[in-house]
Every structure is written in C-alpha cells, then in structure tokens.
Amino acid sequence: MFIRTLSIERTKLMRRPLPWILLAVLAATTVLMTAINYLVLNNNLAGNMGPEVMAEMEQQVTWPDSLFSAIGIAGGAALGGFLTVILSGTTMAQEYTWRTLQQWLGRGVPRPLFLAAKFVALLLPILLMVFVPLLVGGGLTALFTLSLEGSLGAGDVAWGSLLLRALATAYSLLPYAALTFLLAVATRSTVAAVGTGIAFALIVEGLLLQIAAMFSQALARLSLYLPAGLAQNLLQSQRLMQVSVDGQPVAGPELLSTGVAVTGIAVYTVLFLTLAVVLFRRQDLND
C-alpha cells in the first residue's frame, strides 16, 4: 500500500509544472550569480576591491571551490529553503483546496501512510534542488576555470566531500519541508502555510540567531539548536574536507558535533511530521 501510494504521490508531484518551475528558477539564479561574478572578475570591474575579495570571487567561479559554492544557493537560509517551503506547502495544501484528499482517504488509504508517502515523494525534488545548482554551476564554472586557468584541475576536487556536502544540504532542508507540511495541514491553506514557512525560514530564524547572539553566549549557543544553526554546523563540518585554493582544508568554527547536528535535524523533521500526522488524524474532511 505504501509503495503504491508513494508511486501515486510521486506522479502527482513530478507531473505538475511547479517543481520544474522551481528548479528552473534555481538554475537561472545559479547562472546569473555565477555569470555576474565572472564578468566582474574578468572585466576588472572590482578594481577597487581588496585582493582578498578578488581572491574569494575567483574561488567562486573556478573549480574546485566553485562546486561547493554552487551548492550554497540550495541551503535552508538561501533560495533552496525558500523554494522547499513553496513546494512542500503547495503540495500538501492543494490537496485540501482541490478536495482530492477525499478521493484517496475514502479508498482505504490510512492517513499516516498518506502523509508519509507524500513527504517521501518530496525527497526527489529536494535532492534535485541541490544537484541542479551543482550541475549548472559546476558546468558553467568549468568553462570559466578553463578560461581563467587553462585547466580544470579535476584531480584537486574532493569528490567524496562534494557529494557529502550536497547530501547534507538536502538533508538540512528537511525540517523546513516538514514544518511547512505541518502548517499546511494545520491551516489547510497554501498561502498561510507557505507564507508562515517562508517567514520562519528566512526571517524569524535569522532574527532569533542574531538576537540570541546579542544577548548572551548561552542564548547564542542555544540558538545553534534551531534548524538553521544545526544546518550551519553540519555544513561546516563537511567543509573540513573541502579543498581550498592552496590545497589546505578550510576549517569553520564547529560549535556542535556532526552527530548532534544530524540528530537535531532528524528530531525537528520527525517532530514536525508527527505533529502533522496527529493533526491530520483528528481532522474532519467535510465536503
């Protein structure tokens, strides 16, 4: 039953334009940002910027660092989080507005199974949200690298680290998808679910992190346990294996262990989904 329902949900999701439009937006943004960096760098438009800024810009448009930078756009606090919230909220809330829930649940599909299948079906587009900018950005910066440096230096790329980072980025999007799922079930409204989800991912969470840091060290540490804080820690720990320009690992401030970050993200995801299931089971699905 789960596999059948998952297959239905996957078709319903991937045969509609929305995920492809969101992926196109992501790809276009990646192209735009990378191209702007390249143009600035290549035409000496950043002449009055410091050498450090110039070096950073060069890293962003040349391999291997450009590959890691390309994934950054898919992060929870970046465009990826925004688009994940739109996709997740719309997918679930439209079942209410289209009144299609009755179609499936009235056929003996258990409610928790239905929600689980719907969420699992979201994993593919979420993975694509990370791999599309990687492929588009990677392809484009391959050309820039050849143009600027004459060779790709593919041997310098830590491919394992790159794959791990991509997967970790996709993983860090899960709490946002689950939260929006919960909001969609609670409000039965696309606008309310997506609006609140975006407000949380892009505004509230960021503000909480900043305010906590302003008040005390303890609060700042506590705020690391928010989804954004956990994602930041997880991605920084992956970055330990990233190869920098001079071939040395780039170490970020790892405040929480990778295990804590992975577990925390899982806890948020499961918690939001469990709450969504509890609410969903209690709902009357009237005409």
Added chain:
Amino acid sequence: MNEIVLQTFALSKNYGSVRAVAGIDLPVYRGEVFGFLGPNGAGKTTTIGMALGLIHPTSGQVELFGERVSPARVAPLRRVGALVGAPSFVPRFSARRNLQLVARLYPGVGAVRIDEVLDLAGIAHAADRPVKGYSTGMKQRLGLAAALIHHPELILLDEPTNGLDPAGMREVRDLLRGLAADGTTVFLSSHLLHEVEQTCDRVAVLNRGQIVAQGRVSELLGRQQVVRVRVASPAAARDALLQSGVAAADLRSNGSYLEVAGLPGETIVERLAAHQIYPAEVVAQGHDLEATFLELTKESA
C-alpha cells in the same frame, strides 16, 4: 438479501452546538439499491463522510461488511467505491491519467478496465482532455467512473446526477439498476425524489439529522396512500371501519365519499363487505414519494 454490508449504530455528529446527525440506525443489505433521501442540510453528506472514514462520529459507529470503520480504521473501504459531493481530481491531468492514478491502488486494475469505466460513464470521448476544462456533469461522470474502477461491492453515491441533463440522469439511473442486477450494493443519497422512487428498493428519509421513515419504497408510499370509497352511507362505512380497527384520524368524510389513509383498497373493501356495505367506487389516490416526503419532513419538523 440478508447480509448487511453497511450498518450505522446510533450514529451522531455534532458541529459545536449544531447536531448534524442525531443517532441514526441504518442497515443496508447486499444487492439492494438503497435510497437516502433528505432535504439539503439534512445530514446526508455528513453520514456518508462518517461511513467513508472522513469524518469522526461524535458518538455511535459505522460498520462496513461487519467491520468497524472510522478515520483510524479504514481497511474495509478497499471494497467500497464512492462519489461524495462534487468529485475532485488533479485539474491539470486528463480523466484517463486521473483514473490511472486511482487504478494504481488496486492490483489487477489496468488500461482495459479504465477504458471500460470511461465508456460506462459516457466520457470516453473526452478521456484525454484535462479535467480542469470539464463541465460539472462531466466531472460527475468521471467521479462515477472512479468509484466503479475496482469493481466495488458497495458504492456510496452522494447526489450522483448533480449537473447532469435529463438524458444523463436517466443513463445514471439505468447504470445503477444494472450494477444492482450484477450484485453491487448501491447507496444513493439524493434530494431528488423521483430519482429515488425510480431507482431504489428501500429508502430512508432523513430530516434534521434524524431518520423519519425507513422501509421499502412501496411500503412508504402505501403508508401514506389514501383510498377514496364511494358508498351509499359514508357514516355507516365510517362506523364499520372504526369497528374493524381503523383509527379515526385515518378516516375523512368528503360528501358521498369516505377517504381512508394507510390501507390498500382490497382491505377496505373486505372490511366493509364484512358489514354488508358494498362500495360503488374505490379509487386509490395517486400518492407519490414527493407528497410522502413532504408529509414526513413536515411531521418531523
């Protein structure tokens, strides 16, 4: 026709202080076409919603094929097909693609059956058009096709002829009778009296959440039937019938006629003849379900 496929036990649903369904007991037997009749807002859709595990009963319970059904217990619904309210599908998908999705839930239901139900519902010609361009009647037909796709043992239909033209209504009625002839149990909720009268074997009349009458359509019509008897002395005939046990409330003198409610003409003649009274004329007044329904709902109000 003795096996009960759907049964409600003191089923109730409250929305705040509003009692939408008030303790209804309803048996539906295998192979029958059961009419669920009531004015708008009587609680028909809420009852069906509870039978389909979409709405939590406030009290009481529903059983399908002897197994309890609730939003947490939905296994028996695999044997049920339903069309509730305005049927909804993925708007951008064609009718065929929507049915293909539904068919994935049921092993063994493939392209051949999809073509069959599209044909049965009369939308084969529009099968590959996006559903968002469908008229209400076409969506209704698609809903019917989806309800039938897995050869359900019981189909629950809530106002299935909404949006259909008279020819379409007749097609649906014929289809339902055909399904019943093949052994499918049909539960037909409607506010269209002629639809129920022409299609159903038994009927329950729901008003303000309560069942006000339940039985075979012919029984319900008989219960309210009025027979006009022309006799030489209506007063003598009245006395004779009162002596035979007819209630005074069921007798009304009208000139040289006596009107008798709730008894068939043969019984009246038999009872009068026992008192040596022989009517010159016996006319059964045409009392249709509409009049019965209006009387029943007026009484319960």
